[in-house]
Amino acid sequence: MIPELGHFALVLALVLAVVLAVVPMAASFQGRYAAMRLAPTLATAVAVFTSISFACLATAFLQDDFSVRVVAANSNSLLPPMYKFSAVWGNHEGSLLLWALILSYWLAAVAAFSQGLPTIMLARVLAVMGAIAVGFLSFSLLTSNPFERILPGVPADGNDLNPLLQDPGLIIHPPLLYMGYVGFSVAFAFAVAALLGGRLDAAWARWSRPWTNVAWAFLSLGIMLGSWWAYYELGWGGWWFWDPVENASFMPWLAGTALIHSLAVTEKRGLFRSWTVLLAIFAFSLSLLGTFLVRSGVLTSVHAFAADPARGLFVLIFLAIVVGGSLTLYALRAPAVRSHISFGTVSRESLLLLNNVVFLVATLTVLFGTLFPLLMDALGQGKYSVGPPYFNAVFVPLMALLVPFMGVGPLSRWRDDSLHRWKSRMLLPGVIVVILAVVLPFIADQGFNLWVALAILLAGWLVAGLWQDFAERRRNSPSLLRSLRRQSPSYWAMVLAHTGFAAAIVGVVATSQYSIERDLRMAPGDSETLAGYRFVFNETARVRGPNYLADAARFSVYRNDREVASLQAEKRRYLASGSVMTEAAIDPGLFRDLYVAMGEPVGTDGAWAIRLHYKPMVRWMWLGALLMGAAGLLTTFDRRYRREPRVAQTEAPRAPA
Amino acid sequence: MRRLKLFLPLGIFALLAVLLFRGLSLDPQALPSALIDRPLPAFSLPSLAGDKTLTPDGLIGEPFLLNVWATWCISCRVEHPYLQRLAAEEAVVIYGVNYKDDSAAARAWLAELGDPYVASIVDREGSLGLDLGVYGAPETYFVDADGVIRYRHVGVIDERIWTERLQPIYQQLRTEAGR
Amino acid sequence: MHPVRRQRLWVVLSIVIFSTAAIGLVVYALRGNINLFYPPIEVASGAAPLDTPIRVGGMVVDGSVKRADDSLEVSFMVTDYQATVPVVYTGILPDLFAEGEGVVASGRLDASGTLQADEVLAKHDENYMPPEVAEALENSAAKGVTP
Numbered sequence: 001m002i003p004e005l006g007h008f009a010l011v012l013a014l015v016l017a018v019v020l021a022v023v024p025m026a027a028s029f030q031g032r033y034a035a036m037r038l039a040p041t042l043a044t045a046v047a048v049f050t051s052i053s054f055a056c057l058a059t060a061f062l063q064d065d066f067s068v069r070v071v072a073a074n075s076n077s078l079l080p081p082m083y084k085f086s087a088v089w090g091n092h093e094g095s096l097l098l099w100a101l102i103l104s105y106w107l108a109a110v111a112a113f114s115q116g117l118p119t120i121m122l123a124r125v126l127a128v129m130g131a132i133a134v135g136f137l138s139f140s141l142l143t144s145n146p147f148e149r150i151l152p153g154v155p156a157d158g159n160d161l162n163p164l165l166q167d168p169g170l171i172i173h174p175p176l177l178y179m180g181y182v183g184f185s186v187a188f189a190f191a192v193a194a195l196l197g198g199r200l201d202a203a204w205a206r207w208s209r210p211w212t213n214v215a216w217a218f219l220s221l222g223i224m225l226g227s228w229w230a231y232y233e234l235g236w237g238g239w240w241f242w243d244p245v246e247n248a249s250f251m252p253w254l255a256g257t258a259l260i261h262s263l264a265v266t267e268k269r270g271l272f273r274s275w276t277v278l279l280a281i282f283a284f285s286l287s288l289l290g291t292f293l294v295r296s297g298v299l300t301s302v303h304a305f306a307a308d309p310a311r312g313l314f315v316l317i318f319l320a321i322v323v324g325g326s327l328t329l330y331a332l333r334a335p336a337v338r339s340h341i342s343f344g345t346v347s348r349e350s351l352l353l354l355n356n357v358v359f360l361v362a363t364l365t366v367l368f369g370t371l372f373p374l375l376m377d378a379l380g381q382g383k384y385s386v387g388p389p390y391f392n393a394v395f396v397p398l399m400a401l402l403v404p405f406m407g408v409g410p411l412s413r414w415r416d417d418s419l420h421r422w423k424s425r426m427l428l429p430g431v432i433v434v435i436l437a438v439v440l441p442f443i444a445d446q447g448f449n450l451w452v453a454l455a456i457l458l459a460g461w462l463v464a465g466l467w468q469d470f471a472e473r474r475r476n477s478p479s480l481l482r483s484l485r486r487q488s489p490s491y492w493a494m495v496l497a498h499t500g501f502a503a504a505i506v507g508v509v510a511t512s513q514y515s516i517e518r519d520l521r522m523a524p525g526d527s528e529t530l531a532g533y534r535f536v537f538n539e540t541a542r543v544r545g546p547n548y549l550a551d552a553a554r555f556s557v558y559r560n561d562r563e564v565a566s567l568q569a570e571k572r573r574y575l576a577s578g579s580v581m582t583e584a585a586i587d588p589g590l591f592r593d594l595y596v597a598m599g600e601p602v603g604t605d606g607a608w609a610i611r612l613h614y615k616p617m618v619r620w621m622w623l624g625a626l627l628m629g630a631a632g633l634l635t636t637f638d639r640r641y642r643r644e645p646r647v648a649q650t651e652a653p654r655a656p657a
Numbered sequence: 658m659r660r661l662k663l664f665l666p667l668g669i670f671a672l673l674a675v676l677l678f679r680g681l682s683l684d685p686q687a688l689p690s691a692l693i694d695r696p697l698p699a700f701s702l703p704s705l706a707g708d709k710t711l712t713p714d715g716l717i718g719e720p721f722l723l724n725v726w727a728t729w730c731i732s733c734r735v736e737h738p739y740l741q742r743l744a745a746e747e748a749v750v751i752y753g754v755n756y757k758d759d760s761a762a763a764r765a766w767l768a769e770l771g772d773p774y775v776a777s778i779v780d781r782e783g784s785l786g787l788d789l790g791v792y793g794a795p796e797t798y799f800v801d802a803d804g805v806i807r808y809r810h811v812g813v814i815d816e817r818i819w820t821e822r823l824q825p826i827y828q829q830l831r832t833e834a835g836r
Numbered sequence: 837m838h839p840v841r842r843q844r845l846w847v848v849l850s851i852v853i854f855s856t857a858a859i860g861l862v863v864y865a866l867r868g869n870i871n872l873f874y875p876p877i878e879v880a881s882g883a884a885p886l887d888t889p890i891r892v893g894g895m896v897v898d899g900s901v902k903r904a905d906d907s908l909e910v911s912f913m914v915t916d917y918q919a920t921v922p923v924v925y926t927g928i929l930p931d932l933f934a935e936g937e938g939v940v941a942s943g944r945l946d947a948s949g950t951l952q953a954d955e956v957l958a959k960h961d962e963n964y965m966p967p968e969v970a971e972a973l974e975n976s977a978a979k980g981v982t983p
Binding site: 342343344345353354357358361364365368369372382383384385386387389390391393394397398519520521579580581582597599600602603609611 | 903926928
C-alpha cells in the first residue's frame with residue numbers, strides 16, 4: 001500500500017509541476033498577477049508531494065518490503081538500518097527520486113526566500129525550475145519507476161546493497177552533490193527569466209548570487225566527500241582518479257567557480273552581462289551532461305549506474321530541450337550591444353576576467369578528455385582511454401598560471417588600478433614567501449622537493465595577498481576588533497575560500513610528492529619502516545560484522561619506539577552478495593595519514609599481500625574544500641542580500657494589468 | 658553579425674548533442690548479438706535434471722526461446738513467474754541456459770519457484786554463454802524452427818515487453834514454421 | 837589608440853594566447869597519455885606496438901594465475917579464445933579479480949610478447965563486463981571460435 005501511495009504522490013507532484021511550469025509562465029506574459037502569485041504555492045506543493053513520495057520509498061526500504069523491485073535489488077534484511085536508508089539512493093531509481101526531491105526543495109526555498117522579488121521575475125524563475133522538475137519527475141515515472149513491484153514471486157530476501165556503498169560517507173555524499181548540481185538550476189532559472197524579461201542588470205546578478213554561492217558550496221562539499229570516500233573505501237589510497245563520473249561533478253564546479261566570480265563583476269560593475277548569463281546556462285548544462293554521462297552508460301566508469309539506452313535517450317532529449325532551448329533564447333535575447341562601462345587593463349575586472357578564462361578553459365579541457373574516448377569510438381578509431389596523466393598535464397599548469405593573479409585579486413581595485421600599487425603592496429610579502437618556499441620543504445622528513453616548494457610559494461602568495469588586503473582595510477580603522485567586525489560576511493567568505501584553495505594546493509602537491517606507498521608480502525610478526533614509522537604486523541583474526549565475515553590484520557605503528565597507532569585492516573566477505581571488499585585502516589592526522597590495506601593471502605605461512613601508505617598532508621586538501629564550502633554558505637549571511645530585494649521591488653516597473 | 662556570434666554556443670552544443678546521440682547507439686548493451694540470423698552455436702552440455710546431454714539438434718524442431726538464467730541473478734527471479742505463465746498459458750516453448758551457476762542451487766530454485774523450462778542446459782563454465790555473446794542474465798534468444806537465432810532480448814521479460822515487442826516475433830516464427 | 841579599443845585588443849590577445857597554450861597542452865598531454873585497447877588476437881598477431889602504453893582485455897584463463905611465494909609478483913594469461921597473452925603484474929590485485937572472469941590490464945608489451953602490467957582492472961559485478969572485453973569476446977564469438 002505504501003509504495004502505491006508513494007507512486008501516487010509522485011504522479012501528483014508531476015501534475016503540479018506541469019501546472020507550475022505552464023500557468024505562471026503564461027500569466028507572466030499576459031500580466032495576470034493573480035495567476036503569477038500562484039507560483040510560490042505551487043512550488044511548495046511540488047516539494048510536499050515529492051517529499052511524501054520519497055518518504056514512502058524510504059519506508060519500503062526500512063521495512064524490508066522486498067516486493068518492491070529496487071528494495072529487493074539493493075537492500076537486505078541483515079543490512080544495518082542506517083544503510084537501509086542510504087540504500088534508497090544507492091541505486092539509479094532511488095537516486096533519481098532524491099534528485100527530484102532536492103530540486104523540489106530548491107523550488108520551495110526560492111519560493112520562501114524571494115518574497116522581495118518582482119512578481120513577474122519570481123513567477124518566471126519558479127516556472128523554469130518547475131519545467132526542470134517536470135523533466136526529472138517524468139524521467140523517474142516513465143523510465144525508472146522506483147515503486148515498481150515484483151508480483152507475484154516476492155523474493156524472501158534482498159540482493160544486498162553494494163558493499164562499496166555501505167559506508168557513512170556515502171550516506172551524505174550523493175545528497176550534497178545533488179544539492180550542488182540541482183542548485184545550479186536556480187542560477188539557470190534566474191538567467192532564463194532574465195533573458196525572457198530582457199533585463200540583464202545588476203539586480204538580476206544580486207538576486208541569483210546567493211543561490212549560486214550556496215549551490216557551489218554544496219557541490220564543493222559533495223566533491224570533497226566523494227574524494228574522501230574513494231580514499232578510504234576503494235582501498236587504493238588514491239583520492240582523485242579523473243574518472244568520468246568524478247569529472248561529471250568536477251566540470252560544473254569549475255564552471256560554477258567561474259560563474260560566482262563573473263556574477264560579482266556583473267553585480268558590482270554591470271559588466272560581462274551576457275557572459276555571466278551564458279556561464280549560468282553552461283554550469284547547469286554541465287550538471288545535466290554529468291547526469292547523462294553517469295546514467296546512459298556511454299562511458300565506462302567505476303561508479304556508473306546500470307546502463308540503459310532508453311534512459312540515456314530520455315536524458316539526452318531532456319538535455320537537448322533544456323540546453324538547446326536556453327541557448328536559443330540566449331542567442332535571440334542576450335544584449336548584443338557592448339556595455340559602455342569601461343575598465344582599466346590593470347584592474348580587478350581584468351583579474352576576474354582572467355579567472356573566468358582559466359576556469360572555462362579548464363572546464364573545456366576536462367570535458368574534452370572525458371568525451372575523447374566517445375569521440376574516437378564514434379569516429380571508428382578504436383577504443384581509447386584517457387588517463388590521469390592527461391588531466392594532470394593539462395590541469396596543473398592551468399591552475400599554476402591562475403594563482404599569481406589570484407594572489408593580487410583581493411587587494412586589487414575596481415575600475416582602475418596600477419601595477420605600481422600592486423608592486424608596492426606585494427614585493428615584501430613576495431620575498432618572504434619565496435624564502436619560506438625554499439626553507440619549509442627542508443623541514444619535511446623527505447627533504448627538499450621542487451614541486452612542494454612551488455606549491456608553498458603559490459599558496460603563500462595567496463595568503464600574502466589576503467593579508468596585505470586586510471592590512472589595508474585595518475589602516476582605516478581605529479582598532480583591530482572594530483576592523484574585524486566591520487568587514488562583511490562576503491569578505492570573510494572570500495578570505496575563507498581563497499585560504500581553502502591555498503590549503504588544497506599544498507595538500508595536493510605535498511601528498512602527491514611525499515607519499516610513500518608500498519605493496520608487500522607480510523606475515524604476522526613482520527615489520528616494515530616507512531618514513532620513520534615502523535609498521536608491525538601483529539596477528540590476523542577472524543571478525544564477524546552484522547552482515548559480513550572478515551579476515552583482519554592487526555598492526556601497531558611505532559615512531560621512535562613509541563606506539564603511535566594501532567590499526568586493523570579488514571578483508572570482508574558480505575554474506576548476502578558474496579562480494580569481497582577491502583576495508584582499509586587509517587590513522588588520520590593533520591600532517592600525515594598512515595594507511596594499511598589487505599590484498600590477498602600469499603603462500604602457506606599465513607602471509608598476506610599488504611599495502612602500506614604514508615600520506616603526508618592529505619587532509620589539507622579536504623580541509624581546503626571544507627573551507628571553500630563553508631565560505632559559500634557564509635555569503636548568505638550578508639545583509640546586502642536580505643535588504644535590497646525589497647528596494648528592488650519598489651523600483652520594479654509595474655506592468656499594465 | 659553581432660547577433661550571429663551569439664548563436665555560437667548553440668552551434669557547439671548541437672555538435673556535442675550529435676556526438677552524445679551517436680554515443681548512445683555505441684552503447685555496449687545496445688549492440689545486437691553477432692549471432693542474429695546465424696545458427697545456434699554448437700554445444701554438448703548436460704541438462705540440469707541430469708538425465709541427458711543436450712545438443713542443438715536435440716532442441717531444434719519448433720520455434721523456442723532460449724532463456725539465460727541463474728540463481729545469483731535477482732532479475733531472473735523477477736521474470737520467472739512470467740515465464741511460467743508463458744509456458745503454462747500460452748504454450749511457449751522455453752529452454753533454459755543455467756549460466757555460471759551452482760547446479761544444486763539451481764535445481765532447488767526450480768523446485769521452489771516452479772520450472773517453466775522444457776529443459777535447462779547446464780553452462781557452468783559459461784562457454785555457451787560466451788558463444789552466444791551473453792552480457793549478463795537474464796537474456797533471451799528467439800530461435801526459429803531451423804535452429805537459427807532470430808532475435809535477442811536483453812533484460813527481464815514482463816507482460817508489457819512480451820505483448821508489445823516479443824509476442825509478435827514469436828508469433829512470426831510460429832507462422833513461418835507452420836508453412 | 838582609443839583606450840576602449842586598446843583594452844579590447846588586450847582581452848582578445850590574452851584569450852588567443854591562452855587558448856593556443858591550452859590547445860598545445862591538450863595535444864601534448866594526449867600524445868603520451870592515452871592508450872588504445874587491443875584484444876589478445878591482435879597482440880598475438882603483432883598488431884600491438886611494443887613498449888607503448890596499451891590495454892589488453894579478455895578472460896583470465898582458468899588455472900593460469902601463478903603467484904610468487906616470496907614477492908607480490910603474479911602472472912596470468914588473458915584470452916579472447918583465439919589467442920592468449922601472458923601478463924605479469926607486481927602488486928595487489930583488485931577484489932574482483934578471479935580466474936575465468938573478465939579483466940583489463942594496462943601496461944607495456946616487452947620483446948617476449950608479455951604484457952608488463954602496471955594496472956589491472958577486474959570487472960565490476962556479475963552483470964557487468966568492461967565493454968571492450970565484451971566486444972573483443974563477441975568478435976571472437978562472431979568468428980565462430982569455440983573456447
